[in-house]
Amino acid sequence: MKQNKLLKLLYLTLSAIVVLISLAPLIWMLMTGFKEKTEVYRVPFSFFPDNFSNLANYSKVLTHKNFPNSMLTTLLGASISTTCCLIINAMAAYGFARIDFKGKKLLWAYCLLPMFIPSIAILIPSYVVVHKMGMLNTMAVLIIPGVAQTGHIFYLRQYFLGIPLSLEEAVQIDGGNRVQALIHVFIPMSAAPFVIVGFGAFVGYWNQYLWPLLTISKTKLYPIMQQLAFFRTERNIHYGVQMAGSFLAAVPPIMLFMFFQRFIVKGIKISGLKG
Amino acid sequence: MNERHITGLTASKGPKRSRRQLTRQLRNNLEGMLLVIPALLLITIFAIIPMIYALFSSVYDVSLYTGTEFVGFENYQRVLHDTVFWSTFKTAFRYMLYVIPASLLLAFMLANLMIRIPKKAAGIFKASIYIPNVISGVITSVIFIFIYDYDSGLANVLLEKIGIKRIGWVTDTKYAMLAVAIPAIWMSLGGTTLIMLSGLNDIPTVYYEAASIDGANAFQQLYKITLPSMRNVFIYLLVTSIVGSMQVFELPNLITHGGPLYSTTTPNLHIYTHFINDTSLGYTVAASLVIFLLLAGLTAVIFRLISSEKSME
Numbered sequence: 172m173k174q175n176k177l178l179k180l181l182y183l184t185l186s187a188i189v190v191l192i193s194l195a196p197l198i199w200m201l202m203t204g205f206k207e208k209t210e211v212y213r214v215p216f217s218f219f220p221d222n223f224s225n226l227a228n229y230s231k232v233l234t235h236k237n238f239p240n241s242m243l244t245t246l247l248g249a250s251i252s253t254t255c256c257l258i259i260n261a262m263a264a265y266g267f268a269r270i271d272f273k274g275k276k277l278l279w280a281y282c283l284l285p286m287f288i289p290s291i292a293i294l295i296p297s298y299v300v301v302h303k304m305g306m307l308n309t310m311a312v313l314i315i316p317g318v319a320q321t322g323h324i325f326y327l328r329q330y331f332l333g334i335p336l337s338l339e340e341a342v343q344i345d346g347g348n349r350v351q352a353l354i355h356v357f358i359p360m361s362a363a364p365f366v367i368v369g370f371g372a373f374v375g376y377w378n379q380y381l382w383p384l385l386t387i388s389k390t391k392l393y394p395i396m397q398q399l400a401f402f403r404t405e406r407n408i409h410y411g412v413q414m415a416g417s418f419l420a421a422v423p424p425i426m427l428f429m430f431f432q433r434f435i436v437k438g439i440k441i442s443g444l445k446g
Numbered sequence: 447m448n449e450r451h452i453t454g455l456t457a458s459k460g461p462k463r464s465r466r467q468l469t470r471q472l473r474n475n476l477e478g479m480l481l482v483i484p485a486l487l488l489i490t491i492f493a494i495i496p497m498i499y500a501l502f503s504s505v506y507d508v509s510l511y512t513g514t515e516f517v518g519f520e521n522y523q524r525v526l527h528d529t530v531f532w533s534t535f536k537t538a539f540r541y542m543l544y545v546i547p548a549s550l551l552l553a554f555m556l557a558n559l560m561i562r563i564p565k566k567a568a569g570i571f572k573a574s575i576y577i578p579n580v581i582s583g584v585i586t587s588v589i590f591i592f593i594y595d596y597d598s599g600l601a602n603v604l605l606e607k608i609g610i611k612r613i614g615w616v617t618d619t620k621y622a623m624l625a626v627a628i629p630a631i632w633m634s635l636g637g638t639t640l641i642m643l644s645g646l647n648d649i650p651t652v653y654y655e656a657a658s659i660d661g662a663n664a665f666q667q668l669y670k671i672t673l674p675s676m677r678n679v680f681i682y683l684l685v686t687s688i689v690g691s692m693q694v695f696e697l698p699n700l701i702t703h704g705g706p707l708y709s710t711t712t713p714n715l716h717i718y719t720h721f722i723n724d725t726s727l728g729y730t731v732a733a734s735l736v737i738f739l740l741l742a743g744l745t746a747v748i749f750r751l752i753s754s755e756k757s758m759e
Contacts, residue, residue: 193632196593
């Protein structure tokens with residue numbers, strides 16, 4: 172019994188160390204965000220800043236000519252993208268899961284095709300497509316190509332198929348139609364997959380870098396990650412300011428994750444089981 | 447097909463039954479189409495057409511600025527004879543050797559640790575190690591560029607503390623790949639661990655109980671129960687890691703710029719830089735397609751191996 176307790180303590184200590192190591196780069200980023208330039212380069216080195224209320228770096232980021240604007244437009248773009256992504260993919264998933272229409276099998280097979288196309292193979296051709304459509308240097312080029320995603324449709328359809336048919340029948344016996352069944356049965360029951368798909372869409376938009384690098388060339392229009400990568404090469408931007416900027420850019424996904432943590436961790440389990 | 451069941455309920459009585467069913471079917475066709483068409487249209491424009499265009503432009507000399515000319519397999523020949531292209535494969539392979547075994551081993555150990563701690567602590571553990579997964583490659587790169595700073599970076603400061611000389615992390619060909627691999631492992635470890643954990647949780651506990659009654663020790667249990675039961679999880683992770691590794695971009699682009707001396711130029715980075723510097727698309731697209739074919743082949747071989755081993759059991 173005593174040995175068991177000791178072992179448990181050992182495991183807990185180990186876990187605490189692992190958690191600290193995995194968060195260390197982020198803590199280091201946070202600490203440096205409060206440091207003056209001289210403090211960053213000072214010898215001997217200190218992990219903690221002299222003054223936790225030194226917000227000079229943050230004010231430099233927030234008064235930068237493009238950075239704050241870029242945060243706001245990316246937030247807007249990510250929200251639009253998430254909403255569209257949820258609506259379009261859920262519609263398709265519902266259609267494929269619940270409605271018996273002509274040509275469904277064939278269209279479903281067609282819908283699955285992109286699963287076999289790796290993004291690297293179509294990166295440049297996709298650029299050509301948006302170039303020909305005159306979409307370069309617009310917000311649309313960042314949003315529209317990413318809206319419909321086979322992975323999301325597949326995942327939502329799988330979930331919808333698992334919702335018992337009897338619940339919808341009950342709504343229909345009570346004289347309700349399909350829309351009512353959707354509102355009273357489907358949407359309330361699908362909170363978990365909606366959160367997972369929505370989170371994926373938001374973070375995917377927020378974190379994108381390669382695609383905007385190809386399609387957005389005006390500094391003013393850069394989404395946040397491109398802005399951050401560009402910003403750090405500007406003059407007078409020392410590590411302290413870079414870390415303050417990185418911290419601000421990391422906040423939205425981390426906050427969202429914390430908020431929906433339960434759903435997301437569970438969702439990973441499910442996607443793991445599929446393999 | 448499930449819908450027929452529901453319609454049967456609403457339209458089962460009365461003489462006009464068949465006509466009602468017919469209009470119902472027409473309505474289903476219309477509704478179904480309306481629901482799936484937006485997604486299918488977008489998929490067509492942004493995935494299917496680019497793929498067809500890729501196949502087309504790889505055999506044509508396409509340029510965004512001049513005319514188009516049929517060149518057959520010339521682009522592919524250029525790619526296949528390009529030593530730089532093949533060296534990016536070697537780079538990708540080295541990257542995989544740095545990242546994949548370490549990730550899988552660490553994740554396996556962490557998942558095993560996680561099932562041995564109380565549930566509440568495990569909840570905090572899971573959430574904390576997953577946080578790096580939602581951080582973008584750009585932020586990770588910016589943080590690690592600072593960590594690798596020769597004079598004031600955390601990495602060299604820690605090395606000095608334990609009595610090792612400072613390292614030029616991103617400027618020395620010996621360490622550049624390691625400098626890219628560490629943040630790559632850091633970013634993905636949480637997700638990999640959680641997938642491993644779900645695999646571990648799937649193993650029935652009776653196996654272990656029976657084994658300990660028979661007197662099997664911890665190592666025997668690991669070799670005879672845990673590892674064989676986890677084989678599919680390992681293979682799934684292996685395949686996704688290989689595919690992911692071939693497409694890595696942000697870290698080598700920002701941390702090492704593909705250097706020094708191209709030592710961290712991965713295939714994706716090569717394609718990107720080639721595209722930026724060369725306006726004719728043929729080579730770039732042909733190179734992407736060759737990578738795609740090799741990846742697909744590799745994945746198919748791995749899956750073939752799994753299914754054949756399964757059938758032997």
